[in-house]
Amino acid sequence: MKLISAIIKPFKLDDVREALGDIGVSGITVTEVKGFGRQKGHTELYRGAEYVVDFLPKIKLEIAVDDQLVDKVIEAITNAARTGKIGDGKIFVFNLEQVVRIRTGETGSEAL
Amino acid sequence: MKPSTQRTLLRVLAGALALTPLIAGAQETPAPTISSGDTAWMLTATALVLFMTIPGLALFYGGLVRAKNVLSILMQCFAITALVTVLWTIYGYSLAFGNGGALNSWIGGFDNLFLKGIGLSSIYGTQTIPESVFMTFQMTFAIITPALMVGAFAERMKFSALMWFMGLWLTLVYVPVAHWVWGGGFLGTLGVLDFAGGTVVHINAGIAGLVAAIVIGKRKGFPTTAMPPHNLGYTVIGASMLWVGWFGFNAGSELAADGVAGMAMAVTQIATATAALSWMFAEWWAHGKPSVLGIASGAVAGLVAITPASGTAGPMGAIAIGVAAGVLCFIASTKIKRMFHYDDALDVFGVHAVGGIVGAMLTGVFASAALGGKGLAEGLTIVDQVIKQGIGVGTTLVYTAIASLIILKVVDWTIGLRVTEEQETEGLDLALHDERGYIL
Numbered sequence: 346m347k348l349i350s351a352i353i354k355p356f357k358l359d360d361v362r363e364a365l366g367d368i369g370v371s372g373i374t375v376t377e378v379k380g381f382g383r384q385k386g387h388t389e390l391y392r393g394a395e396y397v398v399d400f401l402p403k404i405k406l407e408i409a410v411d412d413q414l415v416d417k418v419i420e421a422i423t424n425a426a427r428t429g430k431i432g433d434g435k436i437f438v439f440n441l442e443q444v445v446r447i448r449t450g451e452t453g454s455e456a457l
Numbered sequence: 458m459k460p461s462t463q464r465t466l467l468r469v470l471a472g473a474l475a476l477t478p479l480i481a482g483a484q485e486t487p488a489p490t491i492s493s494g495d496t497a498w499m500l501t502a503t504a505l506v507l508f509m510t511i512p513g514l515a516l517f518y519g520g521l522v523r524a525k526n527v528l529s530i531l532m533q534c535f536a537i538t539a540l541v542t543v544l545w546t547i548y549g550y551s552l553a554f555g556n557g558g559a560l561n562s563w564i565g566g567f568d569n570l571f572l573k574g575i576g577l578s579s580i581y582g583t584q585t586i587p588e589s590v591f592m593t594f595q596m597t598f599a600i601i602t603p604a605l606m607v608g609a610f611a612e613r614m615k616f617s618a619l620m621w622f623m624g625l626w627l628t629l630v631y632v633p634v635a636h637w638v639w640g641g642g643f644l645g646t647l648g649v650l651d652f653a654g655g656t657v658v659h660i661n662a663g664i665a666g667l668v669a670a671i672v673i674g675k676r677k678g679f680p681t682t683a684m685p686p687h688n689l690g691y692t693v694i695g696a697s698m699l700w701v702g703w704f705g706f707n708a709g710s711e712l713a714a715d716g717v718a719g720m721a722m723a724v725t726q727i728a729t730a731t732a733a734l735s736w737m738f739a740e741w742w743a744h745g746k747p748s749v750l751g752i753a754s755g756a757v758a759g760l761v762a763i764t765p766a767s768g769t770a771g772p773m774g775a776i777a778i779g780v781a782a783g784v785l786c787f788i789a790s791t792k793i794k795r796m797f798h799y800d801d802a803l804d805v806f807g808v809h810a811v812g813g814i815v816g817a818m819l820t821g822v823f824a825s826a827a828l829g830g831k832g833l834a835e836g837l838t839i840v841d842q843v844i845k846q847g848i849g850v851g852t853t854l855v856y857t858a859i860a861s862l863i864i865l866k867v868v869d870w871t872i873g874l875r876v877t878e879e880q881e882t883e884g885l886d887l888a889l890h891d892e893r894g895y896i897l
Contacts, residue, residue: 389685391750392804393791396683 346441346454347415351406352378352434353426358404364425365408368417371457374407384432403434409441411454491578492585498714499586499594505705506597510604511538513702517695517757518608521750521803524687525884526612527894533607533616537623541600544627546572549599550592552628553635554581562643565636584712594709595635602631602658608803609666610673610874612684613881616889618874625864626665630857634661638849648834649849650824650842652721653710655765655816656849663810664854665861667801672865673874675800677881684802689749696753700729703760707767717831721767724775725760731779732759732786739787751787758786758808762816766823769831774823781819782812814850821846 353361358375365373379400386399410418419436427433446456515534519527541549551569558566568574572592579588603623614622637644638657651657676684686692707725711718736755741747762782763775770778790807801807821842826832833842868874875881880888887893 390744390746390748391685392754393744393795394680394684396685 346444346457347410347412348439348441349406349408349410349415349418349422350437350439351408351422351426352380352403352436353406353422354428354433355402355404357426357428358406360425361406361422364421365418368421369414370408370410370418370421372409376405376407378403378405382432382435401432409444409457411457489580489583489585491580491587492713495585495713495715496587496590498718499590499709499712502705502709503590503594503597505702506594506601506709507538509699509702509706510597510601511535513695513698514601514604514607515695516691517699517753518611518803520688520691520693520695521608521686522611523684523884524895525886525893527687527691527886528890528892529616529885530607530611532890533619534604536616536620537604537607538600540620540623541603541627542596544624545592545596545599549627549632550595553599553632554592554595554640557636557641561641562646563636564633564642565640586712591712594712598654598658598706599627599631599635602654602662603627605658605662605809606666606669606805609670609801609805611802612676612885613875614673615873615876616885618868618872621868621872622669622864622874625868626861629864630661630665630860631657634853634857637852644849644852647845647848648837648842649845650769650820651765651817651849652768652820653707653764655761655813655820656853659761659764659809659813660817660850660853661857663806663808663813664857666805667799667810668858668861669865670801670806671799672862672869675798676802677878679800680795680798686750689753693749693753696756700756700760703729703764707764711768717768720771720831724770724772725763725767727772727775728763728766728770728779728782729756729759731776732756732762732783735780735783736787737783739784740791743787743791754790754804754808755783755787758782758812761786761809761812762819764813765817766820769820769824771823771829771831773829774819777823778816778819782815785815786812817846817850818843 362373379402381399381401384401386397386401389396389398406422408418415438419438422436443452444456445452511534515531518534519530522530548570550572551567552565555565555567555569557564575588575592577587581588581591584591603626635657636642638649638651639645649656678684703725704722708718708722711721733752733756736758737747737752740751759779759782762778763770766774766778786808789811790804794801794804794807822828822839824830824833824842825839833839865874876885876888
């Protein structure tokens, strides 16, 4: 099992959610986050006073899936979230040791 | 806003110029009577001017500070409204507009303490409205002038110090200056044109605000730490309320519902819109983008600048004053402040003093009938009038700067002007009022 964590542009969330639904992903956790990468921040100007805003708002998705679904998920997110401009985000993949469904106590793939 | 004597004089002069024997013959002065039309308008205008301070100015400033200080601004504007109302009732009106006898060039008298002598049928001078309405109308001007200063020392003054400073400032600065220009004092007698308070209200508050900002010192972290406005939506709402309320301020200053009031309303609208555009375009040109804060600030700058001219300028004068106010206030608020490193937090000097000075000087120019204005007093050239305007501006700048400095130093030495560094970091809302503006 893998945990896939993806940082994307906020306005792409609906497209990504749809693409993941199409390939059979059954659960996603979404968090509003801030950060910077190559896109860096932006500047704001109030009556001549310039402020550099370092951290831009992004959306973080967390998806736990079976190993055979990993490539499909990566492909779906990449296609749905890409604009081609700087700042589209990144995908991180981690090994996932254990999953437990709290309601039933099921573990492993059963719990996904 | 004009004193009754000056008003009569102007009417007579205007009448003479227009060769209207009816008004020119009014020197026999029939007993003044109350006009229901004039009174209805002045009741409305008075409410509009109060609306400028609460909530107009309070929201305009409230949106510009950081979220942790929003309540402190609303509180200061509200408390000033209440404090000035009481002081004006007890002695402010009497000293500003009462008869000062031998000292009348400098200060009014004590005849109207606690509004003594102002009954249901009293009339001030040759007006056509009840004196109770005139007194309340003037009270709303006395309220907004100190409230304007709040922006200069925002986010760092102790509330107790604010109350003392405002009470003393109203007494020792606003009341005498209002008397000099409108209450029969020497500036009005000299012929300085200040229809609705460019000098008395805006230059006065602007220079006092600058002195206060310097005496109390910069905010912790200024100018290296980011201190962006926390809610520009409030600021735009506040600026819009100021714009609407200003019709009461300017058109109401005629103290009657007549042609001068109508033209005052028109030129107020025209100058404000022009200044909103000129600030916007100046910023667009200088920084590449037009900003919401810029267009709103430009509108306020235009309102300030047309204030002294609103009874005498014509539409073309209003456009010229609007262009000058928008561009010059933009430069003052964005460049000069940075150049001299003073922390006039919300640009009270840059907008009100600079806009007020631009307006006061151009009032002398665009009052000329040749430039579409109402006409200068007989025998006066534009240069003569501009010199008179300069005397009014200079006197106010010097007197107010010195008097404000003394008051601020006294308050600082006795109870202290400034909150502690810890309170400033925490925010005045929690530190001074035990409340938060936003519980989300």
